[in-house]
Amino acid sequence: MPQLAFAGSFWESYDVLEKPVRAGVRKAMQKFQQLTVPELHADKGLHLESVENARDPRMRTIRINDFWRGVVLAPDDGSNVFLLVNVVPHDQAYSWAARRMYTTNSATRALEVRNVVAIEELTPALEKAAAASDSLLFAKYSDTVLRELGIDDQVLRAVRTIVDTTQLRAFETLLPEDQCEVLQYLAEGFSPEEVYRDVVAERQPVDAGPDPDESLAVAIANTTSRITLVTGPDELVHILEKPFAAWRVFLHPSQRRVAYRVSYRGPVQVTGGPGTGKTVAALHRVKHLLTRSPDTRVLLTTFTGVLAASLRENLSVLLDSDASLLARTDVTTVNAYAHGIVSRIDGKVHSPLGDREERQLWQRVIKNLGLPWPEQFLAQEYRHIILAQDLRSWDEYRVASRRGRGSALSSARREQLWPAVELFESMLRDRKATTHLGVCARAAELLAASSPTHDHVVVDEAQDLHPAQWRVLRGAVSPSRDDMFITGDPHQRIYDSRVSLGSLGIAVTGRTHRLRVNYRSTEEILSWATGIMSQVSVDDLAGDSSDSLAGYRSLLHGRRPHIKGYTSEQAEIAALVERVQGWINQGIRPSEIGVCTRFNVLLDKAYDRLSAAGVPAARIRDNPGPQVEGVRLATMHAMKGLEFRCVAVLGVSAGVVPFAREVTPASVDALQHQSDLLRERCLLFVACTRAREALAVSWTGEPSPFVPC
């Protein structure tokens, strides 16, 4: 009997097919499990036929229905694995298949595909252009070095024409996958030794013999990062019926390396731009930790309740709903975990104030004591100095470092300020209230005096955690091997938390890793969005130096973002409604569309206008489950960690982003002014990087100064 395997390219096409077409695919695939090879060839319904003028003689098409064809790579070497590589409309199927060629990479031994015809057509003209060029991107690498990294003759000839990274990008969709990745790493400045270690050796099978020309079945088995092999009929039904979560199976080597490393000596940090699969890496790490030892308990945290719910769901998918593994994991936010600790040990927790109430309380403190500062200044001093350093007395505050604050405070001023803190805290006590960070401070204190609750902590969205929250996490687990696995992106810091992880007993030095390949957005969306951050420097997660997005890229391509200003808010919202309707008419489900604004006022107007136009809409804050149909609406803050096929970011106007009231005047505190501006910039970056295929950014009047020209 033949065996069946699916290439990654198949899932990309299958995932967007209509239901009846999917049913057709399932029916056709079942035949590969029920019939012998001669019966397959004879089957009238399947119509397995070779492709005229195909460059790869193993290319076949199969009939799915009148309009759709499957493209299959059929073994011609006596092996028995058929590889389903694509599902394409009838007219395109033959030309798609004719131009592609599958080969085995001489170094990684994995099966790769190239658009052989396009490379052949382009190379001679590019060779001419390259002859006239002063510098070539890969000139410093000899043919021998490149061949050792798996570059073959045809690709080598093309490589010798590449003048810069823009040209390399244009080649990306044509080149064989592993070879393309090797070139991308070299182009980013990695040495051939590093590329060998990180890309080639990672993929090469341990028992690879000297002859790379093995059977198609062996090459398929070697390609675990891109191909799934189906072992039986039950598995076929299982994988074709539920939405295929590619991240469960195919990890990029850089993700696999960090997630499945047997053990780390201490805390480890994984950073990377939006959509680089940090959450995916965190989930796989949880799986590794749970399966490595039968008794371990893991705490997995993220920033919001909505994200925690989604992590819980995805973890269950990854662990195949294994109740015994899931029972050993707690998935929650740091605040909720801290709340649980305080309520368990103290027996009660005061309720935390919201931001507005906290501000009002500071205003009262200022009035009562006749202080010379605005409430924003006091709230920030409390957050960034007093709670961050866990200062409990005047003696501690008197000598505390105020590094990072841009306004000097004389001893006399500090002496004037401390009673404000005491009054604020006593007002909280009188109201039987507290702050979220106050709950964390108490939980950290309780944990320090009792035993840790978990064996491992995995932290996602780490960039926004405050030192008080880090202390809670530090207390949840003993300092030991594999104690903390931390993922985050400093470019997405939207709550202005500043930390020095080392000073909190979380030393990641020597254990930091970076992910660079974006799996979410197209390169067009990504390069526009990274323009938002191009002029600024961002502190890294640990607070030791700066972070950068160097080498951050996507392998997906699509349309450029739609960026446009309007003369009135009404016109801007009318254009939004039209755009959303356009997306829906193209077959995108309303729940795959995200609309976001800086504030709720504009969001409410968008909601009303969408509803009036008959477009279903749902607010993220109401936590609509996946079954609720409707365009998702959220403020920019609530977009954190989410993703949508299409995203419209509305109201990106001067005066709104950055929002003046949220930005400390430079005259009050110059450093705080800068970091408030950076926070607002990051917020726009977060909003725009939620888009997978389409992004529309609009404003009324003047655009925000953060919109790249």
Ligand SMILES: Nc1ncnc2c1ncn2[C@@H]1O[C@H](COP(=O)(O)OP(=O)(O)OP(=O)(O)O)[C@@H](O)[C@H]1O
């Ligand atoms: N190896 C992979 N194969 C296929 N898809 C992947 C892979 N890794 C991640 N993805 C997909 O890419 C998208 C982004 O992944 P993820 O949410 O983990 O990124 P992130 O770095 O945490 O993003 P952000 O920082 O923006 O929240 C998700 O749709 C995820 O399923």
